[in-house]
Amino acid sequence: MQNRTPAGRTGRPRNAAADTAILAATREALVELGWSRLTLGDVATRAGVAKTTLYRRWAGKHELVVDAVAELFDELELPDSGSLAADIEGVVLQFAAILARPEARSGLMAVVAEATRDDALRERIRASIVDRQLRLVLEGRARAQRRGELPPEPDPAESARTVDLIFDMVAGAVVHRTLVSGKPADQEWVHGFTRVLLLGLTARPGEPDGAGGPDKAAGRV
Amino acid sequence: MQNRTPAGRTGRPRNAAADTAILAATREALVELGWSRLTLGDVATRAGVAKTTLYRRWAGKHELVVDAVAELFDELELPDSGSLAADIEGVVLQFAAILARPEARSGLMAVVAEATRDDALRERIRASIVDRQLRLVLEGRARAQRRGELPPEPDPAESARTVDLIFDMVAGAVVHRTLVSGKPADQEWVHGFTRVLLLGLTARPGEPDGAGGPDKAAGRV
Amino acid sequence: MQNRTPAGRTGRPRNAAADTAILAATREALVELGWSRLTLGDVATRAGVAKTTLYRRWAGKHELVVDAVAELFDELELPDSGSLAADIEGVVLQFAAILARPEARSGLMAVVAEATRDDALRERIRASIVDRQLRLVLEGRARAQRRGELPPEPDPAESARTVDLIFDMVAGAVVHRTLVSGKPADQEWVHGFTRVLLLGLTARPGEPDGAGGPDKAAGRV
Amino acid sequence: MQNRTPAGRTGRPRNAAADTAILAATREALVELGWSRLTLGDVATRAGVAKTTLYRRWAGKHELVVDAVAELFDELELPDSGSLAADIEGVVLQFAAILARPEARSGLMAVVAEATRDDALRERIRASIVDRQLRLVLEGRARAQRRGELPPEPDPAESARTVDLIFDMVAGAVVHRTLVSGKPADQEWVHGFTRVLLLGLTARPGEPDGAGGPDKAAGRV
DNA sequence: ATTTAATCGAGACGGTACGTCCCGTCTTGTA
DNA sequence: TACAAGACGGGACGTACCGTCTCGATTAAAT
Numbered sequence: 052m053q054n055r056t057p058a059g060r061t062g063r064p065r066n067a068a069a070d071t072a073i074l075a076a077t078r079e080a081l082v083e084l085g086w087s088r089l090t091l092g093d094v095a096t097r098a099g100v101a102k103t104t105l106y107r108r109w110a111g112k113h114e115l116v117v118d119a120v121a122e123l124f125d126e127l128e129l130p131d132s133g134s135l136a137a138d139i140e141g142v143v144l145q146f147a148a149i150l151a152r153p154e155a156r157s158g159l160m161a162v163v164a165e166a167t168r169d170d171a172l173r174e175r176i177r178a179s180i181v182d183r184q185l186r187l188v189l190e191g192r193a194r195a196q197r198r199g200e201l202p203p204e205p206d207p208a209e210s211a212r213t214v215d216l217i218f219d220m221v222a223g224a225v226v227h228r229t230l231v232s233g234k235p236a237d238q239e240w241v242h243g244f245t246r247v248l249l250l251g252l253t254a255r256p257g258e259p260d261g262a263g264g265p266d267k268a269a270g271r272v
Numbered sequence: 273m274q275n276r277t278p279a280g281r282t283g284r285p286r287n288a289a290a291d292t293a294i295l296a297a298t299r300e301a302l303v304e305l306g307w308s309r310l311t312l313g314d315v316a317t318r319a320g321v322a323k324t325t326l327y328r329r330w331a332g333k334h335e336l337v338v339d340a341v342a343e344l345f346d347e348l349e350l351p352d353s354g355s356l357a358a359d360i361e362g363v364v365l366q367f368a369a370i371l372a373r374p375e376a377r378s379g380l381m382a383v384v385a386e387a388t389r390d391d392a393l394r395e396r397i398r399a400s401i402v403d404r405q406l407r408l409v410l411e412g413r414a415r416a417q418r419r420g421e422l423p424p425e426p427d428p429a430e431s432a433r434t435v436d437l438i439f440d441m442v443a444g445a446v447v448h449r450t451l452v453s454g455k456p457a458d459q460e461w462v463h464g465f466t467r468v469l470l471l472g473l474t475a476r477p478g479e480p481d482g483a484g485g486p487d488k489a490a491g492r493v
Numbered sequence: 494m495q496n497r498t499p500a501g502r503t504g505r506p507r508n509a510a511a512d513t514a515i516l517a518a519t520r521e522a523l524v525e526l527g528w529s530r531l532t533l534g535d536v537a538t539r540a541g542v543a544k545t546t547l548y549r550r551w552a553g554k555h556e557l558v559v560d561a562v563a564e565l566f567d568e569l570e571l572p573d574s575g576s577l578a579a580d581i582e583g584v585v586l587q588f589a590a591i592l593a594r595p596e597a598r599s600g601l602m603a604v605v606a607e608a609t610r611d612d613a614l615r616e617r618i619r620a621s622i623v624d625r626q627l628r629l630v631l632e633g634r635a636r637a638q639r640r641g642e643l644p645p646e647p648d649p650a651e652s653a654r655t656v657d658l659i660f661d662m663v664a665g666a667v668v669h670r671t672l673v674s675g676k677p678a679d680q681e682w683v684h685g686f687t688r689v690l691l692l693g694l695t696a697r698p699g700e701p702d703g704a705g706g707p708d709k710a711a712g713r714v
Numbered sequence: 715m716q717n718r719t720p721a722g723r724t725g726r727p728r729n730a731a732a733d734t735a736i737l738a739a740t741r742e743a744l745v746e747l748g749w750s751r752l753t754l755g756d757v758a759t760r761a762g763v764a765k766t767t768l769y770r771r772w773a774g775k776h777e778l779v780v781d782a783v784a785e786l787f788d789e790l791e792l793p794d795s796g797s798l799a800a801d802i803e804g805v806v807l808q809f810a811a812i813l814a815r816p817e818a819r820s821g822l823m824a825v826v827a828e829a830t831r832d833d834a835l836r837e838r839i840r841a842s843i844v845d846r847q848l849r850l851v852l853e854g855r856a857r858a859q860r861r862g863e864l865p866p867e868p869d870p871a872e873s874a875r876t877v878d879l880i881f882d883m884v885a886g887a888v889v890h891r892t893l894v895s896g897k898p899a900d901q902e903w904v905h906g907f908t909r910v911l912l913l914g915l916t917a918r919p920g921e922p923d924g925a926g927g928p929d930k931a932a933g934r935v
Numbered sequence: 936a937t938t939t940a941a942t943c944g945a946g947a948c949g950g951t952a953c954g955t956c957c958c959g960t961c962t963t964g965t966a
Numbered sequence: 967t968a969c970a971a972g973a974c975g976g977g978a979c980g981t982a983c984c985g986t987c988t989c990g991a992t993t994a995a996a997t
Contacts, residue, residue: 062941063993069943085389090983101944106985153388160385163451167377168306173454181452216464219453223444230384231402232440233394243437251472283972284962290974311952322975327954504967505966511969527831532957543970548959595830602827605893609819610748615896623894658906661895665886672826673844674882675836685879693914725946726988732948753978764949769980 065108072098073105077119081154086116086161113165113172116158121179123155129187135195140245142187143221147236150229160230181218188214201253213252220248286329293319294326298340302375307337307382334386334393337379342400344376350408356416361466363408364442368457371450381451402439409435422474434473441469507550514540515547519561523596528558528603555607555614558600563621565597571629577637582687584629585663589678592671602672623660630656643695655694662690728771735761736768740782744817749779749824776828776835779821784842786818792850798858803908805850806884810899813892823893844881851877864916876915883911 076097080089091112095102109115126149130141149155166173192214195201204210224244228236236244297318301310312333316323330336347370351362370376387394413435416422425431445465449457457465518539522531533554537544551557568591572583591597608615634656637643646652666686670678678686739760743752754775758765772778789812793804812818829836855877858864867873887907891899899907 061939061995063943064995065942086385087389091985092983101946102985103945103987104943107942111985156388157385160381160388164307164378164381164385166454167374167381167451168308176452177454212464215453215455216461216468219448220441220445220465220468222452223446223448224441225444226448227440227444230388231397231443232436233387233398234436240437243433244441247437247441247469247472249472250475251468251470254471254475282964282970284974286973312954313952320975323954324956324976325974328973332954505969507968528827529831533959534957543972544959545961545971546969549968553959598830599827602823602830606749606820606823606827608896609816609823609893610750618894619896654906657895657897658903658910661890662883662887662907662910664894665888665890666883667886669882669886669889672830673839673885674878675829675840676878682879685875686883689879689883689911689914691914692917693910693912696913696917724944724990726948728947754980755978762949765980766950766982767948770947774980 066104069098069100069104070108073100073108073115074119074122077115078123078154081116081119081158085153085157089116091115113162113169114175117162117172117175117179120155120158120162121183123149123152124180124184127184127187129190129194131194135191135198135200136245136249138191138194139221139249140241142191143225143236143241143245144238146222147225147229147241150225151235156230160226181222185214185218188217217248217252290319290321290325291329294321294329294336295340295343298336299344299375302337302340302378303373306374306378310337312336334383334390335396338383338393338396338400341376341379341383342404344370344373345401345405348405348408350411350415352415356412356419356421357466357470359412359415360442360470361462363412364446364457364462364466365459367442368446368450368462371446372456377451380447402443406435406439409438438469438473508546511540511542511546512550515542515550515557516561516564519557520565520596523558523561523600527595527599531558533557555604555611556617559604559614559617559621562597562600562604563625565591565594566622566626569626569629571632571636573636577633577640577642578687578691580633580636581663581691582683584633585667585678585683585687586680588663589667589671589683592667593677598672602668623664627656627660630659659690659694732761732763732767733771736763736771736778737782737785740778741786741817744779744782744820745815748816748820752779754778776825776832777838780825780835780838780842783818783821783825784846786812786815787843787847790847790850792853792857794857798854798861798863799908799912801854801857802884802912803904805854806888806899806904806908807901809884810888810892810904813888814898819893822889844885848877848881851880880911880915 073094076094077089079097080094084093089112091105092102094115095105098105105115109118127142127145130138132138132141150159162172162176166176192201196203225236228234228240234240294315297315298310300318301315305314310333312326313323315336316326319326326336330339348363348366351359353359353362371380383393383397387397413422417424446457449455449461455461515536518536519531521539522536526535531554533547534544536557537547540547547557551560569584569587572580574580574583592601604614604618608618634643638645667678670676670682676682736757739757740752742760743757747756752775754768755765757778758768761768768778772781790805790808793801795801795804813822825835825839829839855864859866888899891897891903897903
């Protein structure tokens with residue numbers, strides 16, 4: 052994951068169990084202490100490992116936490132609920148549930164904050180967390196197209212842009228709701244959000260457009 | 273701002289200019305060093321102030337940065353562009369421009385991260401940053417209603433929920449685009465985002481609904 | 494004591510009671526906290542006085558403590574016990590009793606320590622504490638001469654040297670016993686000490702001299 | 715010296731040279747700055763050592779200075795001058811010479827002052843400085859007994875009491891002369907002091923006793 | 936079986952920043 | 967003027983972690 056396999060074959064090999072123990076200890080410490088009070092010395096102690104061992108495998112606190120948090124998001128699965136709207140609602144709810152867990156909340160924003168000044172870290176976050184979950188959007192769209200809920204994509208560039216937009220809107224809204232507004236992203240909220248998102252993506256523009264005839268607009272703002 | 277006004281009348285009064293200098297020095301340090309390398313000792317030096325003076329007024333790094341960043345968002349203004357869509361685009365662009373500035377990027381996510389474990393800090397962020405900008409959503413809606421672009425609100429509770437949702441969607445998407453995806457929230461992106469948002473909020477559900485007739489949907493996903 | 498009388502007559506006169514209160518508060522703080530933890534801010538608070546008032550009258554911690562401790566030694570009185578030996582024992586016991594009090598122990602050595610690098614402070618100690626008690630030696634000798642226990646002094650220079658020597662031996666031995674050896678300078682010890690001192694000062698040298706016939710020496714070493 | 719030898723075998727061993735460098739730096743700083751201006755940060759810098767290293771080995775300023783000063787007194791040697799009086803004079807002169815050095819003057823009284831409120835510190839002073847030099851008294855007496863200048867000790871308890879008394883008188887008088895009276899403990903003074911001390915210890919009580927016939931007393935008071 | 940080389944635990948190390956405490960000065964309003 | 971109150975610039979404190987290093991002791995693969 053984070054470390055080159057030893058490459059050269061001679062010498063004592065690394066203890067593979069240590070990686071697992073360290074990442075688990077990291078999440079445990081995140082829960083108990085939060086990002087800012089978490090120290091690598093403490094993580095090493097919890098993992099029953101020397102500090103040197105930890106530094107041999109990770110460059111620092113940020114990298115370690117990215118890996119520890121990334122594992123959490125691998126649990127995400129696209130449910131097959133029969134309709135696109137229900138599929139999206141299901142996945143957003145799962146995402147919200149993960150963000151509600153303290154080991155994710157605390158660490159995720161912190162590494163994002165640091166990534167604003169550290170390109171390598173941002174790349175690591177993208178690779179470990181964001182890109183790995185793009186699969187959900189892609190698979191969801193494909194399934195909806197198979198069902199006939201969505202038309203096929205004529206323009207690949209436009210398609211990629213839309214995938215990015217959906218991802219930013221979903222992840223952004225849930226994160227903001229959970230971490231900034233400090234309110235739960237519960238069933239009701241997710242339903243309302245999904246409705247607006249899907250309507251916005253699929254409604255015919257022109258007619259009941261935002262700039263269009265107000266007399267007919269029934270939407271609530 | 274952060275400190276009880278002296279209230280009691282005796283003793284030497286606080287130097288009001290120090291507050292201004294400290295907040296400016298904080299932003300300067302955020303630009304040069306970023307959140308994690310910013311130290312209060314350095315900020316004090318930059319502001320030409322003793323470290324003790326700084327600690328007398330702010331409880332710590334997080335509180336200080338919240339106040340320093342909050343001032344940035346007070347620049348936001350709702351443009352009067354003639355249409356709701358254009359107004360929203362204008363304000364989102366302004367918001368994106370602020371988030372593009374390093375003094376905002378670096379500090380904002382860090383305090384949000386810390387706020388996940390510190391209720392007082394979250395409250396401070398809400399009061400200093402989030403709630404102060406809710407005015408934009410409220411005023412924008414009122415103006416659109418005056419123009420006839422939006423109907424009046426029948427249900428106050430539903431209305432508040434929608435304002436919250438809009439705020440989470442706008443702020444969340446822009447933040448995620450800028451800080452996580454690491455791509456610019458430029459004119460083009462803002463236009464696309466605004467279109468989806470407004471359509472989602474105003475389109476008549478039922479007809480070209482996400483669950484509705486796929487054959488007619490012209491939306492791009 | 495420590496401060497020039499205001500001299501110029503205009504303006505609000507100093508509160509004379511403050512001096513007393515400050516010195517008492519200093520001794521109180523010495524008892525409770527010892528020298529190293531005593532702070533001028535705390536003394537001011539105890540005395541019900543502002544820090545400014547304290548600094549207007551004393552230059553610093555050292556000067557203040559010298560004055561506070563000096564007052565303790567003014568209690569010393571030469572008892573009239575009928576014999577030189579008994580007079581000396583009495584005064585040495587009184588001296589030991591003062592040194593046993595925490596307000597004296599703690600402060601005295603500290604100012605002496607500082608005086609090794611501060612000539613003005615050493616002079617202040619000499620004037621306030623040491624010289625004021627030379628009277629005891631002088632009066633004791635005069636009384637013994639009146640009684641016929643000691644011969645009159647033929648040589649004034651030699652006389653002054655002897656007074657100094659006595660003072661250094663008495664004060665030094667008691668201080669060392671009390672503060673360094675950490676054992677009480679009690680009746681028994683004072684008796685033994687006085688015996689050696691007086692014998693050393695009055696015995697005819699030459700005969701049972703330390704360099705003399707060892708076979709006849711009955712002294713204990 | 716001050717720190718448990720590593721005992722346990724694991725881990726990087728302490729750098730023994732650091733102890734030496736730190737104690738030397740401490741004495742250097744005492745000379746230049748005196749006790750009250752000496753800071754541990756400065757000592758660490760002078761020793762080319764991190765502040766943490768210093769704190770890892772000494773509990774604080776007082777303990778450090780005790781050790782730094784204690785080494786000075788290890789230079790003391792009992793000269794073999796042929797007579798008890800000359801031996802004592804020699805050792806007292808050496809002692810006075812050490813106390814005349816600024817690194818001793820400045821620190822010694824300060825730690826004694828602090829020791830009045832800190833039993834552990836007093837014990838450390840006794841063990842590191844006082845008890846280590848008792849050897850001089852013991853050896854001097856033994857040598858004088860071998861020479862026949864002093865009789866053997868019949869009573870061990872009385873003997874110990876006398877050793878203590880001698881130590882308090884010698885150390886006390888020299889310290890007081892040097893640090894309080896502020897006059898040099900030079901050849902002449904030491905000679906006078908030694909004469910009184912030795913006479914007091916060896917003269918036959920009863921005859922020219924302090925309480926005895928004043929007409930025959932030739933001593934000067 | 937021995938060598939070889941990397942890993943492991945432990946913990947000392949140089950270093951940076953922390954947040955606190957106290958210093959001695961200053962600036963108010965009141966007496 | 968003096969005084970109470972308290973803010974101020976400054977300096978040192980002692981602590982906590984950082985990330986590196988030096989140990990002696992394992993531990994396997996390569997000899």
